[in-house]
């Protein structure tokens with residue numbers, strides 16, 4: 001007989017069914033995450049310094065890695081599974097601009113049925129593997145009227161709408177080995193990297209397409225109503241999505257240096273008299289159209305960050 005621990009059975013082999021796994025209210029312990037890390041360390045002969053999370057349709061960023069090793073999430077002990085189109089579901093290790101890097105080709109969202117602490121589990125895995133710098137990308141709706149489809153918004157801050165209602169990835173017992181019970185969040189996005197990102201954007205000809213703004217995350221999966229968008233605009237949000245915020249919180253909690261950007265994949269529909277509607281296919285298409293430039297952008301900015309030695 002086996003008993004369930006953190007959605008897995010104590011004999012460490014047979015997994016519980018998917019629905020049990022998703023519904024489990026138990027948290028990952030530090031020790032359980034170490035099991036995942038030990039598995040990955042056996043597969044990968046180097047420790048990544050840089051982590052990249054690919055947003056919807058942006059998985060091709062992983063193609064920039066040299067000497068890559070790809071491991072499907074389904075093979076990684078205790079890892080959640082990707083369920084969304086545009087999120088392939090594998091960890092890719094390799095070298096980017098000469099730096100040992102791990103790329104998450106596919107992230108986990110709250111609307112998939114995963115609690116936020118589970119969505120953010122891979123960030124703690126990256127930390128334990130040695131990642132100091134985390135690049136978070138996402139596809140988002142542009143709420144700021146100046147933003148156009150294909151533009152990039154460097155995230156300077158966020159509004160944690162889900163957190164207002166007490167839904168936070170750090171909710172529950174705190175393990176000090178990851179970070180403090182009450183982490184500050186006023187410097188969640190590294191300012192020096194944002195400055196550098198603007199410079200790099202100009203250098204590679206993206207200059208007129210970049211902005212700096214505030215991201216907010218709703219639980220999804222539905223896109224927003226006109227009234228909701230009106231409210232978010234009043235609150236000061238420039239772009240809206242269904243990810244990133246909880247990842248940034250988890251990464252800051254364990255003292256990672258964070259840079260995040262949104263690819264604006266659609267302009268939010270803020271009036272009633274229109275037949276326009278946002279849809280996920282369009283979101284993925286815009287990601288694909290922008291992939292070449294974004295690969296160049298990410299490689300170059302990483303190179304310059306480590307040349308300059310930027311960290312928190």
Ligand SMILES: O=P(O)(O)O[C@H]1O[C@H](CO)[C@@H](O)[C@H]1O
Nearest residue numbers: 055056138139242243280283
């Ligand atoms: O935030 P990422 O994963 O880029 O994806 C965004 O795109 C999807 C909606 O099209 C949602 O999952 C939203 O969060």
Ligand SMILES: Nc1nc2[nH]cnc2c(=O)[nH]1
Nearest residue numbers: 139140141240241242283
């Ligand atoms: N919530 C939300 N997520 C998105 N992801 C891409 N576009 C959008 C959007 O308009 N709203």
